[in-house]
Amino acid sequence: MERGARAGGCVNVPPGSGPGPGTPPFVGRRATLGLMAAEARAAAAGQPRVILVEGPPGVGKRRLIQHFTEGLRGFRVLVAHGSDTAQDRPYAMLGQLLGQVPPGVVRRLPLLSTGVFSPVSPIAVSAELSTALGVLADTSPVVLVLEEAQAADAASLDAAASMTRGLTDRPVLTIVVATTSATRPAGSHGLGFGVDLRVPLTGLGPDELGELAAVAGSDEPPEEAGQRLHRITGGNALHATLLLWPPEAAIDGPAEETPAGFADTVRARLALLPEPSRLLLEGLAVLDAQVSLPRLSRLVGVPDAAGALEPLLRAGLVRWWPDEPSTAVAPGHRMLRDAVYEALTPERRRQVHARAVGLVDAGAAWAHRVAAATGPDARLAAELAAAAREESALGRLGTAAEYLSWAADVAEDREDRERHLIGVVRLKFWAGEGNLVRRYRDLVAAAKPTARRQEVLGLLAFAQGRLVQARRHLTQALATAAEDGTGPLATARTGVELGWVTAVLGLGRETVRIAGDAVAALEGADGGHLGALVRDTRAAARSLGAYGQGLVAGAEAGLRTLDYLPDDPNLVEEADVFGLTIRGMLHCLSGKVSLAASELATVVRRSRPGTFQVLGLAGYVHLIVCHMMDGSWDKAECETRTALSAIDAHGHAIDHAVLHSLAAALAAGRGDTAQAQTHMEAARARSVLLDYRGPEFYSALAQALAARSRDDAQAVLAALGTIADAARLNDCYRLYALWWTPFYIDAAVSAGRVGRARAVLREFLPEPTPGCAARGPELVRLWLTARVHEGEGAVKAAARAYALAAEIAEEGGDIPLFRGLMEQGHGRFLRDLGQHAAAERELLTSAATFGAMGAVAFERLSRDDLASAHGSGSADLAVLATLSPRERDVARQVALGRTNREIAEHLVISVKTVEYHLARTFAKLAVRDRRGVRDLIQRVSESPGGAG
Structure with missing residues (x-):
């Protein structure tokens, strides 16, 4: 199959995605390839599939994928790879994919066509990615390969995972390739993808290694070579390849004459390379990125870089992209890069890092400056801290935290180091990385006691779910802020942090007070170079005050304090997305679930990795509940999976x-x-x-x-x-x-x-002010009022309440989950009155409501009720009106001659519960035993109008 793009044809794996031209052919893995081929056939038939390939470094994952995709016919293959150095750049991996999509397709996409996606959420990006793949899939099936997915930036990974979950009938095969480790064993994570086939790769066996040696031209008998290689490498394919390839430089001989470990093999291979080639490889290890050959040549001072590259390609030590204008190259494997880097002397590393500073962009230069430092450097620490402040002011909190972390690494004295580390934790918390800050707990706990240290201890406690402890630390930090000379911005931010803690704890009045103090602290502040932080903090404090007001006086009271926000959620400014989240939450709690879902979906779509995310996944949580209430259970399930996949990074x-x-x-x-x-x-x-x-x-x-x-x-x-x-x-x-x-x-x-029931109804769902009732809550109130009347035996009052609730349901705009329960209750009520035709209509409607939602268990209940209403008839009002619905169920089972245990099994309740209901039934019907219940029900059922 041809490499690269062809007019009207397909795109295969990019040239640089595989090892160099001297790499031996693929061997083994036949059963695995068969399973993967079956998934590819299903995808080609319009059943989107996801394969997760996992394994330790060097086990042969990339080689397997290259061999597999080269064997596919008629597929368009798109390849991207994650990178530790690009993890903090939103959509870095996605950018690689778009570079392989025809420009005409990309131009159709409002977000992706701009090339700048960081201000938008993965959900929005996934929608456009789905569109792009859909266009490509109209002409040929698509294979999407995501290499080193565990190192990908979270935004790209979230968008890709969301995209695969949204595909329905597109011929798309997604292959997610992840490297496992001691902290992330195989099978421990799906990276947010719904996986159809999981492929846990292990090392090659002696037979496969013997085959590899034979292909490489080894004179050793295959069986002996395979056993020797297996003893040395444990089946690691990369290690074995380096030992064997290229044939003219194979490291051969008895086990005792062969390097003992991978690092030793790499050093031995380096010793065999010409010096210009070795310098190129060392430069690549330091840059740790894909780089143009001319730039690499300048870095290491090798004039004939093309000639020096040739031995590296023959040995499979580098990857290259010869079709790119400047011939891009990169290390052949992460394991290889790390081994080469470790083989460098400290002074050589420092020299190459120092030369790299002038050859990379400003953002990447900081990392090389830090690596080139020979010890503490107060000037560099100060410059990094200043850069962190600039990034913070622009709202890029994740980048700011990285710079401040480096500043701590090169700080000269302990006080500066501790101050920077405390700043790192705060920034990561505000960027929504709550689960990542626990690594700093011991460092912060050992720092000098200050208000900021106390504050960060509170954030660490919050991140661990220790909210009572967090409240204590943050309260103390706020109280001592003035003594430490903390400025108004820092004081207000601490107030917002404490306000969020008290809000989650449900302390309404305390939340209102703290939020008000935070707003007051920023009175008149324009922020200067910290303008974005002042703006965000003030907006967050106002929003928390609204939520606190909701806790004190109800959702509507909280909503009134947010009336400064535009009605259209898309017009809400960036600083007020926090407030939009709170408004969506309060609308959900007030019963306006459709409106709330629209607002919260906008929040999720506008969520930006590495920016202000102190609310964690609160927006997701309330959006899921909104979808459950409004009957969009498929959406709720999708959002739940997305949130669970994002929780480690953002929750x-x-x-x-x-x-x-x-x-x-x-x-x-x-x-x-x-x-x-x-x-x-x-x-x-x-x-x-x-x-x-x-x-x-x-x-x-x-x-x-x-x-x-x-x-x-x-x-x-x-x-x-x-x-x-x-x-x-x-x-x-x-x-x-x-x-x-x-x-x-x-x-x-x-x-x-x-x-x-009546007491709870009266206290928590009281009658609204005339003309002010929202449809959803009013339907709920009327349904429950009917249930209470029904339980009291007030049949006419119950019928009126049900009728009013039914009118609201007919008008629409209510809450489908509760409407279905109301319809079910109404149907049961009518059935027990003997009005079987009307009961059947309500129960059919209820079953349809639940069926449309996908609430299978509730739909089953309605259909069971429908069968009883249609088949067995029921007693008239005078006999059964005083029984509760569950008591009537038990009585009917008694009439059928069933024992208590049989009734318990049929109704899925305990025997004791059956006994409880039966005793109450005896008392209400004035009978002494089961026979009396059976006779009474059968007699009434046989009376005129009593049978259906």
Whole structure:
């Protein structure tokens, strides 16, 4: 197959993506290639597939992929690779992909055509990437190869993962190649991708190594060569290749005469190279990047770089891109690069780094200046700190943190070093890297006590989910800030950090006060060169004040304090995205879920890696709940997977438990009990590491939704009982009432606790001011009012409330999840009245509502109810109106002659629960035993109008 692009044809692997021309042919891996070929055939047939290839360094991952893609016919192959040096540059890897897409395709894409994507979120970029691949796939299937994915920048990885999840019928095969290590073993992570085939590569066996030796022209018998190579290399393909290739320079002989390790092999190979070639390889190791041959020539002082490159290519030590104008080259492998770099003497390294400073861009030059430093350098530290301030002022917090970290490395005295490290932690926290700052805990704890140190200890505690501890540290930092001479900006930022802690803890009045103080501290400040930080901090403080007001007086009160934001979320300025997040959260909590979903989706789309992200994944969490409520369960599931894949890079410790709980709720509603249980266990495991009970709210909600999907009222009450008991004194539980009260009140009525149900309804879902009721919450209130009347035996009042709720449902704009539950309840109510035709209509509607959502478990309940309404008939009002829905279910089972254990198994409840409901049924129907219940129900069912 031809390399490069051809008119009207396909693009194969770029020339530089494989080893040099002297590399031996591919051997072994036949079974693996067969499995991968099956995935390629499925992709070509319009079933998008994802293959994850994992293995330790040098095991042969890249060689496998090159051999596999060269064997494909009719596929367009796009290759990009991650790099440790580019991890902090958003969309660095994606830029490589776009360079291989025809310009005419890229020009159609509003975001990607600009070449500058860092201000936008991976979700938005993934949509355009899907469009680009879709255009390419219209002419031929596409293979997308992402090499060294574990080292890719988070933005590119998130966008690519989101893109693959959104593909449905496009002929696209994505191959994700990741290097494993002791800290990241195979199978420990899918990198956010939904993997169809996982390929864990191990070393080559003796037979395969013998075959490799034979191909290389070794005089040794293949069996002996294979055994020798396996003893030396452990099956590492790269190590074996360096020993064998090129044939004229093979390192041969008995094991005792052969280098003992990979580094020894590399040093032996370097010794065989001409000096100009060795200098080129050393320069590449120092630059650690793809570089043009002329620039590399200037770096190491080799005039005939093309001639010096030839031996490196024959030995497979470098990769090259000869079709590029300046002939780009790069180290052949990360393992090889590291070994060459380690082989350099310290002085030689310093010299090459110093010469590199003038040959690279300004951003890359900082790293070489630091590497060229011979010891502490106060001037360089000061310049790096100044550069960090400039990056901070521009909102590039991730880059600022990197510069400040380097400043700490070269600082002359301990106080400066500690001050820079404390700044690094703060910047990483504000950039949303909460899970990354724990590595600094011991360094910060040992630093000199100051207000800033106390503040960062609070941030570290927050990052670990220790919010009570974080509140204590941050409160102390705020109190001592004046004594340390902390400026108004730093004081206000500490206030915002403390305000977010108190907000998550549900301390409304404290949050309002702290946010107000932070705004006041910035009164009149224009920020000067720190203008962006002043702007962002002021906006964050105002937004936190709105959330605090919501905790104190309800979501609508909080929303009123955000009325300065434009109605259109796309017109909200960058500084106010924090406020847009809070507004979306409050709209979700007030029941305006469609509006909230639109705002929060905009927040997620505009999220920028390495910038202001102190809210962690709060926007994702509330967006997921909005999608669950508005019936978009596929979207909710997609967003949950995306958030879970991004959590290590962008989330806080508390996000783990919350997101796993939401994933459990979704799985339970879809009827996947095993998956629900897995996520619940993960949520519990994360929750025990925290020092406050906030995530238990989401865990209880997930358990309640799972129990409701089984129609188990007692289990719902058990899950939500603590929340209901504490809600009067807990600002968070009160603000989030719309999320939990419908399940609790519905279950309380079913369990016969009607008085409790009415009390919770009256306190948390009161009648609105005339003309001010939002459709969604009003439907919920009317449905639950009907349930309470039903439980009290007030049939006419229940019928009126159901009718009013049904009118709202017909008008639209409500909350589909709760509408489906209302329709289900209404259908059961009508069934028990003997109005079977009307009951069937409601239950059919309910089943359709849940079916459209993908809520399989709820749909199943409605269809079961439909069967009972249609088939068995029911008793009339005078006999059964006083029984709760669950009591009626038990009574019908008794009438069928079933034992308590059989009833428990049929209704998926415990035997004790059956006994409880049966005892209440005996009392309400004034009968003494099961026979009395059976006779009464059968007699009524046979009466006129009693049978359906």
